[in-house]
Amino acid sequence: xxxxxxxxxxxxxxxxxxxxxxxxxxxxxxxxxxxxxxxxxxxxxxxxxxxxxxxxxxxxxxxxxxxxxxxxxxxxxxxxxxxxxxxxxxxxxxxxxxxxxxxxxxxxxxxxxxxxxxxxxxxxxxxxxxxxxxxxxxxxxxxxxxxxxxxxxxxxxxxxxxxxxxxxxxxxxxxxxxxxxxxxxxxxxxxxxxxxxxxxxxxxxxxxxxxxxxxxxxxxxxxxxxxxxxxxxxxxxxxxxxxxxxxxxxxxxxxxxxxxxxxxxxxxxxxxxxxxxxxxxxxxxxxxxxxxxxxxxxxxxxxxxxxxxxxxxxxxxxxxxxxxxxxxxxxxxxxxxxxxxxxxxxxxxxxxxxxxxxxxxxxxxxxxxxxxxxxxxxxxxxxxxxxxxxxxxxxxxxxxxxxxx
Amino acid sequence: xxxxxxxxxxxxxxxxxxxxxxxxxxxxxxxxxxxxxxxxxxxxxxxxxxxxxxxxxxxxxxxxxxxxxxxxxxxxxxxxxxxxxxxxxxxxxxxxxxxxxxxxxxxxxxxxxxxxxxxxxxxxxxxxxxxxxxxxxxxxxxxxxxxxxxxxxxxxxxxxxxxxxxxxxxxx
Numbered sequence: 368x369x370x371x372x373x374x375x376x377x378x379x380x381x382x383x384x385x386x387x388x389x390x391x392x393x394x395x396x397x398x399x400x401x402x403x404x405x406x407x408x409x410x411x412x413x414x415x416x417x418x419x420x421x422x423x424x425x426x427x428x429x430x431x432x433x434x435x436x437x438x439x440x441x442x443x444x445x446x447x448x449x450x451x452x453x454x455x456x457x458x459x460x461x462x463x464x465x466x467x468x469x470x471x472x473x474x475x476x477x478x479x480x481x482x483x484x485x486x487x488x489x490x491x492x493x494x495x496x497x498x499x500x501x502x503x504x505x506x507x508x509x510x511x512x513x514x515x516x517x518x519x520x521x522x523x524x525x526x527x528x529x530x531x532x533x534x535x536x537x538x539x540x541x542x543x544x545x546x547x548x549x550x551x552x553x554x555x556x557x558x559x560x561x562x563x564x565x566x567x568x569x570x571x572x573x574x575x576x577x578x579x580x581x582x583x584x585x586x587x588x589x590x591x592x593x594x595x596x597x598x599x600x601x602x603x604x605x606x607x608x609x610x611x612x613x614x615x616x617x618x619x620x621x622x623x624x625x626x627x628x629x630x631x632x633x634x635x636x637x638x639x640x641x642x643x644x645x646x647x648x649x650x651x652x653x654x655x656x657x658x659x660x661x662x663x664x665x666x667x668x669x670x671x672x673x674x675x676x677x678x679x680x681x682x683x684x685x686x687x688x689x690x691x692x693x694x695x696x697x698x699x700x701x702x703x704x705x706x707x708x709x710x711x712x713x714x715x716x717x718x719x720x721x722x723x724x725x726x727x728x729x730x731x732x733x734x735x736x737x738x739x740x741x742x743x744x745x746x747x748x749x750x751x752x753x754x755x756x757x758x759x760x761x762x763x764x765x766x767x768x769x770x771x772x
Numbered sequence: 773x774x775x776x777x778x779x780x781x782x783x784x785x786x787x788x789x790x791x792x793x794x795x796x797x798x799x800x801x802x803x804x805x806x807x808x809x810x811x812x813x814x815x816x817x818x819x820x821x822x823x824x825x826x827x828x829x830x831x832x833x834x835x836x837x838x839x840x841x842x843x844x845x846x847x848x849x850x851x852x853x854x855x856x857x858x859x860x861x862x863x864x865x866x867x868x869x870x871x872x873x874x875x876x877x878x879x880x881x882x883x884x885x886x887x888x889x890x891x892x893x894x895x896x897x898x899x900x901x902x903x904x905x906x907x908x909x910x911x912x913x914x915x916x917x918x919x920x921x922x923x924x925x926x927x928x929x930x931x932x933x934x935x936x937x938x939x940x941x942x943x944x
């Protein structure tokens with residue numbers, strides 16, 4: 368019987384069936400908790416299953432990435448309650464020096480096509496970049512997963528999405544991702560899995576796939592999945608899709624999401640044709656755009672030296688490994704010469720302001736994935752790719768970047 | 773807990789339209805994420821949703837919330853569910869939910885119901901309503917009118933609600 372990718376993953380993990388809409392018990396290869404939510408996971412475990420809170424320590428991790436290092440006493444308490452629990456039960460902690468948990472999991476080589484993993488991170492579906500199934504969940508869910516190694520899940524229906532053509536040379540993967548988000552809308556894939564195909568997807572490297580998969584959440588999707596290198600987890604011919612969609616990305620130009628709505632996406636050149644957009648701050652990083660490839664793209668637009676003095680450029684590598692690579696490649700010099708601030712690895716500005724919030728009236732360009740009103744402070748946050756962000760930082764206003772050399 | 777009766781809050785904008793895509797930072801802002809005690813979460817419910825900043829002050833135990841599409845999209849924070857539970861909100865009906873939010877509510881044993889054809893003109897904030905979870909129906913008692921059908925509750929949701937939470941289901 369033909370199956371979609373998500374159906375094959377469910378069937379390989381203990382599900383009795385894979386009919387979309389049916390509720391199945393799904394085996395979880397990895398279960399993780401961040402400092403965000405982690406303390407409540409521990410609290411749930413101590414209250415409900417004190418005798419055996421962790422089914423398999425080799426498949427269970429804490430990853431601190433949200434408030435790294437803790438800049439409030441509350442977060443410090445929460446992180447340390449996780450550390451104490453982890454020591455008690457032999458669970459590994461990727462501490463505040465490690466970087467974004469989902470990226471650490473990918474770098475560790477644990478994630479393969481077909482892998483299932485859950486974490487207290489709504490962008491855990493980023494693992495779709497490798498043809499795996501990741502899912503963000505709340506405290507109760509993750510605590511249950513720690514204790515039982517499985518969870519209930521409604522099999523999502525699948526949508527086949529084909530991207531036709533190749534975008535313009537001055538774009539990043541983020542521009543394609545934002546375009547797709549704009550086309551589909553905030554609930555365009557609500558409760559569904561999108562499988563991604565097409566010439567551009569085929570040639571995309573892992574970092575680009577990570578960017579693309581990372582914004583499924585902003586389209587309402589359970590996950591965006593890109594077929595990995597294991598044919599066991601490719602869709603069968605004739606797989607039962609609920610919808611098949613095509614989007615023309617040929618010649619696509621750089622995109623930006625206007626403040627407040629990740630799906631309110633427009634081409635940069637159209638936005639600036641309405642009037643210039645002077646900027647106060649730029650954030651380059653996040654699970655969406657914190658890979659070394661993203662930092663290289665940004666650096667390539669910053670080689671002219673210092674950004675205008677009114678622009679505060681902030682760079683946050685996704686992981687410790689990315690940080691070290693950037694250092695070795697000389698990218699840190701580029702960011703420092705550009706008057707940038709480089710922080711330790713982590714989530715950056717997304718959750719609780721590891722690298723600062725925005726003030727009333729401030730205009731920020733961010734390579735992250737969400738710009739909901741008030742989320743990152745009272746300022747106005749635009750979403751864009753690292754090339755747009757860096758070229759605009761250098762110009763002091765929103766610009767379309769030059770093509771990569 | 774097959775029927776729930778209470779006063780309703782309908783999350784509309786100043787034009788009377790249901791607000792779509794209310795995300796978890798509007799429901800329970802990230803500046804409060806370090807809070808882990810449910811009883812401390814109530815005062816912050818909806819305090820970053822334009823027009824609803826004073827919701828926690830107006831809400832009374834036993835009230836019911838009604839919302840638009842993709843409610844609770846965004847982050848995985850359980851607090852976005854628990855802040856309503858802390859205020860004593862007994863149920864939430866929406867046109868649709870963000871998937872993680874819906875699971876979080878189900879796993880907490882808190883009634884969340886989907887009404888795909890929700891019509892904001894059929895009920896006002898302050899109306900008394902009655903939800904029949906088993907029958908999948910609800911009524912506006914203030915106006916004496918039936919409201920559009922609710923999506924059937926899944927078996928797993930019913931079982932977890934009856935048990936009083938996911939962990940209670942597991943331990944029987």
